[in-house]
Amino acid sequence: MAIDKATVAKIAHLARLEVPEEKQEHLAKELSGILGWVEQLGEVDTDRVEPLRSVMSITQDWRPDRVTEGDRRDDVLANAPARQDGYFVVPKVVE
Amino acid sequence: MSVDLHRLTLADARKGLAAKEFKAVELAEASIAQMECHRALNAFITETPERALDMAKAADERIAKGEAGPLEGIPIAVKDLFCTKGIRTTAASNILGNFVPPYESTVTKQLWAAGAVCLGKTSLDQFGMGSANLNSAFGPVKSPWTRPGDAKPLVPGGSSGGSAVAVAARMCLAATGTDTGGSIRQPAAYTGITGIKPTYGRCSRFGIIAYASSLDQAGAFARNVRDSALLLQAMAGHDPNDSTSADLPVPDFEAGIGKSLKGLKIGIPKEYRVEGLSPEIDRLWQQGADWLRAQGAEVKEVSLPHSRYALATYYIIAPAEVSSNLARYDGMRYGLRVEGRNLAETYEKSRGAGFGEEAKRRIMIGTYVLSAGYYDAYYVKAQKVRRILVDDFRKVFEEVDAVLAPTTPTPAFRIGEEPDDPVAMYLNDVFTVTANLTGLPGMSVPAGLSSDGLPLGLQVMGKPWDEPTVLQIGAALEEAAQFNTLPYGIEARA
Numbered sequence: 001m002a003i004d005k006a007t008v009a010k011i012a013h014l015a016r017l018e019v020p021e022e023k024q025e026h027l028a029k030e031l032s033g034i035l036g037w038v039e040q041l042g043e044v045d046t047d048r049v050e051p052l053r054s055v056m057s058i059t060q061d062w063r064p065d066r067v068t069e070g071d072r073r074d075d076v077l078a079n080a081p082a083r084q085d086g087y088f089v090v091p092k093v094v095e
Numbered sequence: 096m097s098v099d100l101h102r103l104t105l106a107d108a109r110k111g112l113a114a115k116e117f118k119a120v121e122l123a124e125a126s127i128a129q130m131e132c133h134r135a136l137n138a139f140i141t142e143t144p145e146r147a148l149d150m151a152k153a154a155d156e157r158i159a160k161g162e163a164g165p166l167e168g169i170p171i172a173v174k175d176l177f178c179t180k181g182i183r184t185t186a187a188s189n190i191l192g193n194f195v196p197p198y199e200s201t202v203t204k205q206l207w208a209a210g211a212v213c214l215g216k217t218s219l220d221q222f223g224m225g226s227a228n229l230n231s232a233f234g235p236v237k238s239p240w241t242r243p244g245d246a247k248p249l250v251p252g253g254s255s256g257g258s259a260v261a262v263a264a265r266m267c268l269a270a271t272g273t274d275t276g277g278s279i280r281q282p283a284a285y286t287g288i289t290g291i292k293p294t295y296g297r298c299s300r301f302g303i304i305a306y307a308s309s310l311d312q313a314g315a316f317a318r319n320v321r322d323s324a325l326l327l328q329a330m331a332g333h334d335p336n337d338s339t340s341a342d343l344p345v346p347d348f349e350a351g352i353g354k355s356l357k358g359l360k361i362g363i364p365k366e367y368r369v370e371g372l373s374p375e376i377d378r379l380w381q382q383g384a385d386w387l388r389a390q391g392a393e394v395k396e397v398s399l400p401h402s403r404y405a406l407a408t409y410y411i412i413a414p415a416e417v418s419s420n421l422a423r424y425d426g427m428r429y430g431l432r433v434e435g436r437n438l439a440e441t442y443e444k445s446r447g448a449g450f451g452e453e454a455k456r457r458i459m460i461g462t463y464v465l466s467a468g469y470y471d472a473y474y475v476k477a478q479k480v481r482r483i484l485v486d487d488f489r490k491v492f493e494e495v496d497a498v499l500a501p502t503t504p505t506p507a508f509r510i511g512e513e514p515d516d517p518v519a520m521y522l523n524d525v526f527t528v529t530a531n532l533t534g535l536p537g538m539s540v541p542a543g544l545s546s547d548g549l550p551l552g553l554q555v556m557g558k559p560w561d562e563p564t565v566l567q568i569g570a571a572l573e574e575a576a577q578f579n580t581l582p583y584g585i586e587a588r589a
Binding site for chain 1: 193194195197198295296309335338339341342401404407408410411418422425426427428429430431432434435437438439441442443444446447448450455456458459460462463466473475476477478479480481482483485516517518532533534
């Protein structure tokens with residue numbers, strides 16, 4: 001599957017990545033190369049094969065739903081790019 | 096005495112500390128001196144010498160009281176992908192360039208509880224994505240090896256390049272790594288040391304910054320097989336904080352080391368004789384098979400018919416998981432924020448500035464293969480081929496106990512001579528990704544030198560949860576290979 005510049009711009013937006021226009025052409029070529037190469041999987045007959053999501057065959061445990069760690073507000077906020085009065089400060093979302 | 100302490104193996108350092116021949120503080124000082132001496136290799140992103148001395152002092156006190164843990168006083172380095180409470184943890188990225196975790200990863204928590212001493216956080220390919228340690232926001236890491244008579248720096252391999260270099264250049268006795276597609280085994284092979292990735296689920300992933308969660312697994316670097324077993328022993332075990340960590344007893348990883356291989360069957364997968372495999376690596380592989388045979392193992396050819404599709408499968412599944420895992424970096428709760436005119440632009444600018452080129456490539460590939468209309472054709476297809484790869488190994492393990500293969504198709508290359516084409520770069524991982532896709536344990540052992548004097552590794556892959564046999568075979572290769580060349584670049588100070 002060849003990817004063009006417009007598709008690069010679209011994927012970049014879906015992934016919320018700023019990709020400057022002058023880099024889109026080159027990226028289109030690289031991504032097309034990678035996708036073209038992975039298409040070799042088409043040679044493998046997978047008609048009656050179930051997709052594998054995890055190699056772990058162990059059943060997962062239930063645990064009681066209770067608070068194990070609480071009251072960590074300051075720790076949670078410690079790495080915030082902006083904070084005020086014990087809250088995260090984020091850009092205005094609703095006009 | 097202290098001049099040579101950094102050359103000790105982990106096992107010998109443990110004996111020396113227990114016999115009170117030297118103190119943990121002296122051992123830490125020797126490692127710190129090495130770390131400072133080899134700063135030009137750029138192995139560390141963050142050095143923590145003061146913390147190391149404090150921890151060593153505490154270790155000396157516990158040794159004096161007879162309360163030593165299994166790694167008491169042993170200086171180690173930690174890949175900067177493990178969250179360490181109060182120590183900056185960057186994933187070698189700008190987006191986490193100033194991130195100081197408020198909590199400790201389970202693996203490092205266990206290591207400190209065992210008495211290990213933290214020298215610092217080592218560089219890597221950003222988030223674990225790369226095979227040469229060229230994708231770090233903190234600059235490339237250089238291998239301590241150079242070709243004889245050639246000063247041009249070589250890549251150490253990746254993604255755990257910093258940890259591999261710290262061990263190879265004798266800056267620490269052992270180091271942690273993570274391996275998603277070969278990130279422990281490949282740099283171990285390039286730098287002439289030992290590296291093991293255990294079975295998926297053997298070590299907790301809690302507090303390890305996620306790259307591709309169904310493939311990521313922590314493991315150990317050391318200068319010999321026994322030392323890697325000792326480090327891994329302290330890293331492994333069930334953790335309720337990671338639902339994919341196995342609630343199984345952890346075996347004694349040293350148990351098989353030094354034992355005869357009589358009764359073991361070892362497979363040579365014929366499909367691994369790929370195009371582009373260097374003839375000298377092919378020869379070393381034959382030599383490895385002969386070594387194992389000479390020590391009593393039955394060695395036979397086996398078939399893993401879908402091996403050639405592993406790499407392409409990996410480069411769909413890993414990027415898909417990347418695009419999902421790295422979606423959390425939005426510049427809101429932690430990490431870099433670059434303000435835009437509105438929320439969407441702030442996301443795009445923060446992520447555009449925060450991620451390196453390879454991370455962006457993989458996020459975009461992942462976004463594409465998961466997007467509507469392509470999901471079945473790429474992602475589900477890859478998951479189906481992944482099951483076929485697992486089945487291939489299951490069948491082979493009905494015939495043999497382990498598989499022997501090269502670790503890499505070539506020795507290390509010079510910095511600046513890496514291929515421009517991402518696909519050509521991905522071929523470095525051709526022999527290693529399969530163990531991640533199938534969850535199997537794998538280890539690389541230094542087995543010889545290339546014609547231009549660079550280390551080459553052989554890889555052992557074993558059955559699920561059977562690290563002891565992998566280590567037993569690794570030790571047999573080590574015994575036969577007698578690899579003891581020091582990196583030429585730093586011979587005098589190694």
